[in-house]
Amino acid sequence: MSEKISEKFSRGELLNVNCPSREVLKRVTSRWSVLIFLALRHNTLRFSELRRAVGGVSERMLAQTLRHMEEDGFVERIAYDVVPPHVEYRLTPLGQELQGQVVGLADWLELNVNRILAPRDKA
Amino acid sequence: MSEKISEKFSRGELLNVNCPSREVLKRVTSRWSVLIFLALRHNTLRFSELRRAVGGVSERMLAQTLRHMEEDGFVERIAYDVVPPHVEYRLTPLGQELQGQVVGLADWLELNVNRILAPRDKA
DNA sequence: CGGCATCCCTGGTGATACTG
DNA sequence: CAGTATCACCAGGGATGCCG
Numbered sequence: 001m002s003e004k005i006s007e008k009f010s011r012g013e014l015l016n017v018n019c020p021s022r023e024v025l026k027r028v029t030s031r032w033s034v035l036i037f038l039a040l041r042h043n044t045l046r047f048s049e050l051r052r053a054v055g056g057v058s059e060r061m062l063a064q065t066l067r068h069m070e071e072d073g074f075v076e077r078i079a080y081d082v083v084p085p086h087v088e089y090r091l092t093p094l095g096q097e098l099q100g101q102v103v104g105l106a107d108w109l110e111l112n113v114n115r116i117l118a119p120r121d122k123a
Numbered sequence: 124m125s126e127k128i129s130e131k132f133s134r135g136e137l138l139n140v141n142c143p144s145r146e147v148l149k150r151v152t153s154r155w156s157v158l159i160f161l162a163l164r165h166n167t168l169r170f171s172e173l174r175r176a177v178g179g180v181s182e183r184m185l186a187q188t189l190r191h192m193e194e195d196g197f198v199e200r201i202a203y204d205v206v207p208p209h210v211e212y213r214l215t216p217l218g219q220e221l222q223g224q225v226v227g228l229a230d231w232l233e234l235n236v237n238r239i240l241a242p243r244d245k246a
Numbered sequence: 247c248g249g250c251a252t253c254c255c256t257g258g259t260g261a262t263a264c265t266g
Numbered sequence: 267c268a269g270t271a272t273c274a275c276c277a278g279g280g281a282t283g284c285c286g
Contacts, residue, residue, distance in 0.1 A: 014229055015161055017178035021229075021236045028232065029152035031258085038138055047268050055140035058260055063269060072239050084267040085266080094238060101228040106137055106144075108224045109151065113144045115217060116195050154278085170248050181280055186249060207247040208286080 027072060028098065032057050032065040037095070037102040040075070044090040074098055150195060151221065155180050155188040160218070160225040163198070167213035197221060 013019040027033060032054065039045060039053040051062055066089060069075040074095035080086040091099055136142040150156060155177065162168060162176040174185055189212060192198040197218035203209040214222055 014233055015158055015176055015178055019178075019233075020240055021232050024232055024236055024239055025157065025229070026154065028228070029154075029157060031149065034148065034152060035138055051268095053138055055138055055142075059269070060261090060271095061259065064258095071243070073242060079268090083266090085269080087268060094235070097235070098228075098231060101224075101231045104227055105151075105221075105224040106148070108221060109144050109147055110137055110142075112217070112220070113147055116147055117143055119196060120194065182249075183281085184279060187279090202248090206286090208249080210248060 024072065027068050028102070030065065030068075032061050033069055034102055034106065036062075036065060036069065036075075037091070037099045038106055040089060040091050040095075041099060041103060044078075044088050047087050047089070050089060069095070147195065150191050151225070153188065153191075155184050156192055157225055157229065159185075159188060159192065159198075160214070160222045161229055163212060163214050163218075164222060164226060167201075167211050170210050170212070173212060192218070 014021050014025065035054045035057070036050065039050055045053060047062070047066075050066075051057060051059065054062065057065075066075060066077070070077050073092055076090055076092050076095075078088045078090070080088075137144050137148065158177045158180070159173065162173055168176060170185070170189075173189075174180060174182065177185065180188075189198060189200070193200050196215055199213055199215050199218075201211045201213070203211075
């Protein structure tokens, strides 16, 4: 019985409360991770470069989000043992795959934002 | 000068703090809207049906998220003037377009969740 | 049935200061 | 440079009760 549970949630179960994908979805769609995916789309970036690239992010949230993305296997952290410290972040192959989906969503939004916001301005 | 501002943010500016797409992104990637997009993927659903379809959502958040999605033009609310009340929700054409992007992300997550979660279980 | 109003509390987030 | 630690705030979200 119990060994069947994992199979039960193999697909199409995001709508189920207990679907393990829910947790991942929550982190992937979190406020800053989407923007970090965009920033790392083509580049490997250092912490401070990321901070400048992602407008409005605080050090705290950038570090926290990067740690989560690293835990999820989307981001690789490369630390050079020098002074002053030098750390680079880049997307893993898994992260690159997901980035494709995230960018698809983001691009659609940027292209169509006027269709969304314009009607509201008239009201 | 000022009339140029809207053009400045026409594309590739999600990383900018002041990009108007930021607000839309926030609502689209909010906890429940993603799941509502999935639930309304193929069907028109009533409020109570949506409540059952989207596991774990409270009445309050379902109503609130639906209102936001309606304001953004993604969801159409159809109220029949009968007793007891009968209200249906369905995606607008705009919502259908966005749904394609959201579903792409969700499907990828469900298909690859094991590649994400499995490594952590070993640790 | 399909909500809205209210209370309440957790946790996500920002600001600041500090460290290796 | 690349973070961590601490504090404080308030929006997100759950629970409950009421209404057309």
